[in-house]
Amino acid sequence: QEKYTDYNLSRHKRGASGGGRWPCQRRSLYVKFRDLGWQSWIIAPDGYHAFFCEGECSFPIGNHVNATNHAIVQTLVHMYTPFKAPSPGCAPSKLSAQSVLYFDDDGNVVLKKFPKMIVTSCGCH
Amino acid sequence: QEKYTDYNLSRHKRGASGGGRWPCQRRSLYVKFRDLGWQSWIIAPDGYHAFFCEGECSFPIGNHVNATNHAIVQTLVHMYTPFKAPSPGCAPSKLSAQSVLYFDDDGNVVLKKFPKMIVTSCGCH
Amino acid sequence: HPFEPEERNSISFHDGTRPFPSNQLPIIDLEENPNPLYDPKEEDLEYKRLRRLLGRDFDRDYMSTVRPLEHVLHRNGTLDFKIKKGRPKGRRPLFIKYFGQRVYTGETQKPIRLKLKREDRKKVQKYLWSYTHCPVFHTWKDLGVRFWPRWIREGQCFRGKSCSIPPGMYCQPSDSMRITLLRWYCRGPEVGTNCSWIKVQYPVLTECACSCS
Amino acid sequence: HPFEPEERNSISFHDGTRPFPSNQLPIIDLEENPNPLYDPKEEDLEYKRLRRLLGRDFDRDYMSTVRPLEHVLHRNGTLDFKIKKGRPKGRRPLFIKYFGQRVYTGETQKPIRLKLKREDRKKVQKYLWSYTHCPVFHTWKDLGVRFWPRWIREGQCFRGKSCSIPPGMYCQPSDSMRITLLRWYCRGPEVGTNCSWIKVQYPVLTECACSCS
Known part of the structure; x- marks a missing residue:
């Protein structure tokens, strides 16, 4: 289980790049389906650890944030000519699936795999 | 060739989600290696069409922006409880490679493929 | 019918307000509320x-x-490897049926062929069929x-x-x-x-x- | 040496300030300045x-x-399909050498075997070697x-x-x-x-x- 990181503390510091004061990283997020109004169509589970990505992608983008070549280029373009392009964003690099028991469009209750539901790792994209 | 979209016009309107007034989309960006100071190690080409991703990823995320399941969940979490997570970001969904003739670390001039240099499509992640 | 889903409305949710399922297998275990x-x-x-x-x-x-x-x-x-006549039970795959075709080696050379007696070819086909078969566990x-x-x-x-x-x-x-x-x-x-x-x-x-x- | 790269410094750039190359092939054509x-x-x-x-x-x-x-x-x-003794030139791949091993069919059944004369087995091996060979064009x-x-x-x-x-x-x-x-x-x-x-x-x-x- 991951430690919960308090998002509140820093949200006022976020700039246009969508990041906080920390470098791009995976953060805790437990989603309760009831909070999304989804208890009407999802039977199980009640919720899941979805995680999300957040943080800065600013120069220099080190190896540790898993940046693509395009993100490296875009970071430099933004640094030299900020009006041409924004900083790259902190976004999921790997996602994994989650099984859900739910009502489908025809009213049947089925168990299916929902791909790309959980953030496994983040990077600058 | 893509039409150049003027980034300047709208950059003041960007919110914390890193988008403009338009939905998440691919935008033109020609990168001149000289502008990045890279003429010292890149021999050819002079530059390339890198493109970048920008735009809103707000509720509802339609099919057209190529959203992952996680992005759909995160959008709703942000809508109901904005302090828990930001909107998902507009980021590259597909990237392609570019050949570059350059000086490597040993001072040799080599031709190699640089993967993930060009944005081919964007989506909400 | 034991349950009438009164809360569920019948519109299609493929408008990006709900995640999309796949038919991918194997299924992951359902997480149950321990209460x-x-x-x-x-x-x-x-x-x-x-x-x-x-x-x-x-x-x-x-x-x-x-x-x-x-x-x-x-x-x-x-x-669950069901065998029949020395090979997996079921329909013969096409690649087994057509096994042994000539291999093209370029314009200037003859193609490579498999010269075997009918019986022996059958044996090889049965073996390859079994070798490439994926039984369910x-x-x-x-x-x-x-x-x-x-x-x-x-x-x-x-x-x-x-x-x-x-x-x-x-x-x-x-x-x-x-x-x-x-x-x-x-x-x-x-x-x-x-x-x-x-x-x-x-x-x-x-x-x-x-x-x- | 016709060129001394005086501008280039010798530090390693693997710190995220430069993109990373790969050895992936095939290479894409270089875009040349038309001037x-x-x-x-x-x-x-x-x-x-x-x-x-x-x-x-x-x-x-x-x-x-x-x-x-x-x-x-x-x-x-x-x-460029080089043939030698009826099969591709070069070293014999291991999967050709070991072709014909028993196929496991579960605890309760005998494994499936390929019963062929030594000569015929060689023929099949040569054929499979040619079939799976990837010549360069x-x-x-x-x-x-x-x-x-x-x-x-x-x-x-x-x-x-x-x-x-x-x-x-x-x-x-x-x-x-x-x-x-x-x-x-x-x-x-x-x-x-x-x-x-x-x-x-x-x-x-x-x-x-x-x-x-």
Whole structure:
């Protein structure tokens, strides 16, 4: 289980790049389906650890944030000519699936795999 | 060739989600290696069409922006409880490679493929 | 029908307000709320009533209310490799039928051929058919007290070694069916209230095939 | 040495300030600046001088200063399928050596075997070796006037049909070498100034293998 990181503390510091004061990283997020109004169509589970990505992608983008070549280029373009392009964003690099028991469009209750539901790792994209 | 979209016009309107007034989309960006100071190690080409991703990823995320399941969940979490997570970001969904003739670390001039240099499509992640 | 989903409206949700499912297998185990108030009680588990509720969907081959003997004997599962006339049972794949065609080696050389007696060619075909066959591995699984019958027979693909020549491809899920079970479902806003048995469809892998992942 | 890269410093750039190259093949064509001021002039193309500059790196098998006869005769390239004793030239792959092993069919049944005479087994092995072999397809390519020699012999993998049993895998680049050419390089801040010939390494595909992409 991951430690919960308090998002509140820093949200006022976020700039246009969508990041906080920390470098791009995976953060805790437990989603309760009831909070999304989804208890009407999802039977199980009640919720899941979805995680999300957040943080800065600013120069220099080190190896540790898993940046693509395009993100490296875009970071430099933004640094030299900020009006041409924004900083790259902190976004999921790997996602994994989650099984859900739910009502489908025809009213049947089925168990299916929902791909790309959980953030496994983040990077600058 | 893509039409150049003027980034300047709208950059003041960007919110914390890193988008403009338009939905998440691919935008033109020609990168001149000289502008990045890279003429010292890149021999050819002079530059390339890198493109970048920008735009809103707000509720509802339609099919057209190529959203992952996680992005759909995160959008709703942000809508109901904005302090828990930001909107998902507009980021590259597909990237392609570019050949570059350059000086490597040993001072040799080599031709190699640089993967993930060009944005081919964007989506909400 | 034990449950009428009154809350559910019938529009299609493929507008990006709901995540999209896939038919990908194998299925990942469902995460259950550990609160025992969501479990059915003794009186909710009366065999006769549940058996009648499930009706024709009760499939002895794929479900069991008690731990099956097969699970006692072969806890780790059994390989379901059906043999007929020295080769896997079922329809002959096309690549077996056409095995032995000429290999093109360029404009200036003759193609390479396989010169074998009819009998020997048949032997090689049968062998390749068996070698590349992906049998299903069956295991019994306990879904817990919130499903009825709680034991189901799942399929898995055997991935111990490559199934192709040259090696590189592995046995992958290629077909599935849905079995219908009962699920104890509590709709009440408070924990463990307004509960009933509803019919649910559970995917079970039925076929594997040799392919790139 | 025709060029001393004075601007280049020698630190390693693997700190995220530069993009990372890969050794992936095939290479994509280099995008050239169309401005003819970047081209070498007549007097820069003196054969004797350039031949001396390239020295031992001049490789007749992979480069040519004029359009090669092979390109005139086979514009689309030639398949390089070298045969020896009825099978592809080169080392026997392990999966060919071990072809014919028993196929496991579960605890309760005998494994399936291939019963063939030694000779016939050899025939099948040779055939499978040829069937799964991935010959290199050679084509001559004109790199333009800024490279010397401007013609090089490239390799490609033949992807017309699957190379595996069962089908699913295709011939993919698996090995390459680097040939050394000369490149006309203008370093001046103004267009077409401070130009000289420098040695560059150009990757050429030399081997293909049957695999999943």
